[in-house]
Amino acid sequence: MATFFGEVLSVYSRAVEEDDRDDEDGENEEDVEIRRELEEKRKVHLKWCSEECQAIEENSDKKRLCSHLVIAVGTNAAGFVSAFILNSASWHRVGWLSVWNERSRGSGPMPAPPAPGEPGCVIYQQKDDDSVLICQCTCYVAEDQLFQWTEQLFMCLQKRGLTVTVLSDVPVAEYKTPDYIHGSDVPFLRALSTSAYKGGVICPFVEQPNIVTGLPAAVLCHCQVHGIPAVLYQNYSDVIGADSYTMEAYRLAVSSTKGIKLDPPSTDVLQEFTKVSDIHGNLYT
Amino acid sequence: MFVPTGETPPSFKSYTFILPAVSVGNVGQLATDLIISTLQLPKVGYFHTDALIPMVGNNPYATSAENANELSTNAEVYSSKELKLAVLQIRAPILQTKTKEFRKSIVSWMKSSGFSKTVLLSSSHAYQRDDQQLQGTPLRFLLSPTLQEGASARIKELGWREMEKVCAFPGISDSEKKLYIPGGGVTRALYNDCCNEDVPMAVLLTFCSEGDNIPDAFALANYLNDWLHLLSTPAEASPQWNAPASWKLLFGSGIPPAIF
Numbered sequence: 001m002a003t004f005f006g007e008v009l010s011v012y013s014r015a016v017e018e019d020d021r022d023d024e025d026g027e028n029e030e031d032v033e034i035r036r037e038l039e040e041k042r043k044v045h046l047k048w049c050s051e052e053c054q055a056i057e058e059n060s061d062k063k064r065l066c067s068h069l070v071i072a073v074g075t076n077a078a079g080f081v082s083a084f085i086l087n088s089a090s091w092h093r094v095g096w097l098s099v100w101n102e103r104s105r106g107s108g109p110m111p112a113p114p115a116p117g118e119p120g121c122v123i124y125q126q127k128d129d130d131s132v133l134i135c136q137c138t139c140y141v142a143e144d145q146l147f148q149w150t151e152q153l154f155m156c157l158q159k160r161g162l163t164v165t166v167l168s169d170v171p172v173a174e175y176k177t178p179d180y181i182h183g184s185d186v187p188f189l190r191a192l193s194t195s196a197y198k199g200g201v202i203c204p205f206v207e208q209p210n211i212v213t214g215l216p217a218a219v220l221c222h223c224q225v226h227g228i229p230a231v232l233y234q235n236y237s238d239v240i241g242a243d244s245y246t247m248e249a250y251r252l253a254v255s256s257t258k259g260i261k262l263d264p265p266s267t268d269v270l271q272e273f274t275k276v277s278d279i280h281g282n283l284y285t
Numbered sequence: 286m287f288v289p290t291g292e293t294p295p296s297f298k299s300y301t302f303i304l305p306a307v308s309v310g311n312v313g314q315l316a317t318d319l320i321i322s323t324l325q326l327p328k329v330g331y332f333h334t335d336a337l338i339p340m341v342g343n344n345p346y347a348t349s350a351e352n353a354n355e356l357s358t359n360a361e362v363y364s365s366k367e368l369k370l371a372v373l374q375i376r377a378p379i380l381q382t383k384t385k386e387f388r389k390s391i392v393s394w395m396k397s398s399g400f401s402k403t404v405l406l407s408s409s410h411a412y413q414r415d416d417q418q419l420q421g422t423p424l425r426f427l428l429s430p431t432l433q434e435g436a437s438a439r440i441k442e443l444g445w446r447e448m449e450k451v452c453a454f455p456g457i458s459d460s461e462k463k464l465y466i467p468g469g470g471v472t473r474a475l476y477n478d479c480c481n482e483d484v485p486m487a488v489l490l491t492f493c494s495e496g497d498n499i500p501d502a503f504a505l506a507n508y509l510n511d512w513l514h515l516l517s518t519p520a521e522a523s524p525q526w527n528a529p530a531s532w533k534l535l536f537g538s539g540i541p542p543a544i545f
Contacts, residue, residue, distance in 0.1 A: 001412040011412055013309045013495050015378070016470045039382075144380050147335035176534045180541040192343060194356055205354045209531045211342040218339035221358045225288050225333045 041100055041108050044145050046152040048095040055130075056156065063158045067131040068257055073215045074169030076235060078136045080247035081167070083265045085134065085254075090126050094133075097121035097149060101142040114139075121149075132259035133157075137215060146218035154222055163197070164223055164230035165257065167250050168216040172236040176210055187237040187246045189253065192220060197229040202252045206234065244270045287362065287394055289330040295364060297371050301513065302400040304373040304391070306407035306475070309468030310493045313406035315502030315532075316509065317374050322346050322529035324515060326363035326372060332394075334360065336387035338377040345531030353530075368515065371400070379471060388475050395484055402432055404513070405475060406505055407490040410468035414492055415451070422446060423492040424508045427464075427476055432485035436512075443511055448490065466490070499532070 001011045048056065056064050072081040085091065093113065099121060100109040114120030119139035126132065141149050172186050189203035192212060206212065212220065216232050223230035233253040237246040247270075254260055289295060303320060305313030320326070325348070340359045347353035359377040364370065379387050395403055411423065425448040428436055450462035466473045472488060479486035489509055493501040506526055510516055516524040 011410065011495075013410070013468055015307050015309055015311045015495075016468055143338045144382060146339050150339075151335075176538045178534065178539045180539050180543075192341060192356060193354070206343055208343065208345065208347070208353075209533050209535075211340050213338070213340045217341045217359075220341045220356065221333075221339050224341070224356050224358055225331050 042142070042145060044141075044148040044152050045098045045109070046095060046156060047098060047113070048156075049093065052094045052125075059158075061158065064133075064156050065131070065161075066133050066157050067161055067163065068259055069133050069135065069157065069162060069164045070254060070257070070260070071135045071137065071164065071166045071215070071219060072168075073137045073166065074235075075138065075242050076169045076237065076239075076246040077167040077250060078138045079242045080250040081134055081136050083244075083247060083270055084251065084262050085260060086124055086136075087265055088261070088263050090128065091124045091134070092127055093122055094125045095123040097123075097135075097137075097152060099139055099141055099145060099149065101140065101145060103140040103142075126259070129259055132257070134260075141215050146215060149215065150218045150222045154226070154228075159226060159228055162228055163199075164219065164228060165254060166216045166219050166230065166232040167253060168212075168214075168232065168234050169246070170234050170236050171240070172238045174210075175236050177207070183238065187235050187239075187249045189249055190234045190236065191231060192234070193231040194220060194224040194227075194229060196223070196227045197231050199229070199231065201231060201233075203233065286333055286390065287330050287398075288333050290328055295329045297364070298399040299401045300364070300369045300371045300398075302371045302373070302395060302398070302403045303509075304403070304405060305375055306405055306470045306472040307375055307378055308408045308470040308472060308490075309410050310408050310495050310498035310501055312408035312491055312493055312498050312501045312505055314375060315498060316406045316505040317372060318345070318529050318531070319502060319506045319526040320509075320515065321363050321372055321374060323525070323527045324365060324368070324370075326365050326370070328361055329364045329371075330362045331358055332360035332362060332373060332375075333358075334387065334390060336379055336383035336390070337375065338380060340377045342531075346529045369401075370515070371398075384471055384474070388471055388478050391475065392478050392482055392484060395479075396482070400485075402435070402485040402487065403479070404509065405472060405486060405488045406509065407466070407469050407472040407488055408493050408498075408501065408505075409466045409472075409490055411492040411494045413465075413467045415449075418449060418492065424504065425449075425490050425492075427488040427490075429476065429480045429484060429486040431479075431483045432487055435485065436487060439512065448488070497535070499528075499535075 002008055056062055072078045096113040098109050121135060121137040121139060124134045172181060190206040191201035191203050192206050193201060212234060220230055220232055235246060235249050239246055255262055305317045337359045342357050344352055344355040344357055360375050363372045426440060426445045427448050451465045452460045453463050454460040464473055476486060476488050491501055491505050503526060507524060510524050518524045
């Protein structure tokens with residue numbers, strides 16, 4: 001686009017990409033092969049541990065029974081789940097979702113589950129009660145993988161009797177409101193639920209014109225279309241790293257979930273989960 | 286794929302189908318918002334596809350506290366039996382790697398639903414206009430061959446301008462002419478698909494630039510209304526469109542008082 005001063009600048013649209021190229025015309029076989037290989041690497045796979053695989057095989061419809069699925073997306077949601085729920089010895093890993101994209105380490109998908117502390121999507125269950133599953137997602141799931149991730153997870157779960165709760169961190173800078181938000185009002189929760197969800201929510205609903213994107217949106221979309229009761233709690237916070245105060249905001253969201261016992265951690269334990277955001281060195285030390 | 290909200294899938298036979306292209310300024314989508322909001326079309330289903338980036342929110346067309354918290358997804362179908370009208374609203378970008386699948390699924394659904402005609406609302410970069418296009422109205426139309434017979438007489442009466450074709454090699458005036466809709470997203474490709482598959486489609490588009498595109502949306506909605514008469518208007522007056530509740534704060538939150 002030409003400007004008043006005679007420069008020619010690129011024009012960017014918020015809606016569409018610049019090029020309007022013909023589809024696949026002029027793409028040679030090598031390009032097609034590279035594209036196909038990349039698509040293969042980016043596929044999302046759900047892997048269960050061997051005992052879990054066996055249990056699923058034994059069910060007539062090859063799906064896992066589950067009364068409640070909790071999905072924690074983001075550093076503080078995952079930190080809350082680790083510190084307040086999974087810290088007790090009764091939870092163990094039963095599966096994980098293998099996700100590889102441009103932000104993952106390594107040149108391809110990892111064959112083994114992520115190590116503790118490594119980003120990933122891991123599924124936990126209690127040893128003496130398999131009705132509740134917790135999925136802790138700390139890795140980046142790209143836009144083109146969100147739908148697949150959700151389909152892979154829900155494909156293995158029986159829809160009947162299932163309720164889903166999603167906990168998600170969001171920066172408060174993305175929250176649109178006519179009034180300015182003071183620091184003391186943060187963090188705060190906002191909820192969204194599917195039509196099939198008849199339970200109450202513990203905070204106000206997300207106000208217009210705010211929207212939800214990413215993994216929480218993909219999960220809620222899926223649940224809405226398939227008539228699964230689901231509720232999302234978005235935690236708007238001004239902290240980028242793990243923060244105990246932000247994690248605490250999730251307590252009420254799961255306190256009444258049957259099958260989940262909240263175990264408030266000691267200060268030492270909580271510090272373990274929040275120490276990643278400590279300043280290790282700066283210009284002034 | 287279309288998933289109905291109710292138990293029985295609705296019938297769209299002989300309905301007019303309106304959908305937006307995700308294009309510059311989001312004008313098509315804004316115009317679609319005006320149509321759904323003003324006519325208060327009930328939601329009849331979802332277009333569940335992996336080709337769109339997921340997003341959800343609460344009801345953008347809320348009229349009361351009771352219906353304000355109904356969940357809305359990235360692609361939903363609204364419909365009116367009285368007007369024989371079905372409208373698909375698309376609220377998220379199409380994934381670059383899935384545009385072909387998306388077009389295929391839309392065309393396939395259009396054919397199986399038996400729509401009498403489809404109207405695609407779109408836009409194109411204003412800065413790419415040539416000297417001729419800079420003059421006069423920024424609104425343009427295109428008709429697929431199957432719709433030419435049914436609609437060209439009325440379009441001629443309205444005095445609309447057909448979208449001009451451009452030279453395949455700019456500067457060489459006797460080179461082959463081709464359709465070029467920069468910033469139109471899937472508009473050109475979807476229009477070509479409909480031409481090839483004998484689907485009756487009209488494209489209504491406007492030249493615009495990114496910014497406050499609400500006036501462009503109103504202009505496009507009025508353009509459509511001149512043809513389809515979705516809103517009854519007294520003579521010489523403009524149609525009264527209702528902007529939905531979701532159009533608040535389009536340019537960000539309130540200003541922090543601390544900066545003053």
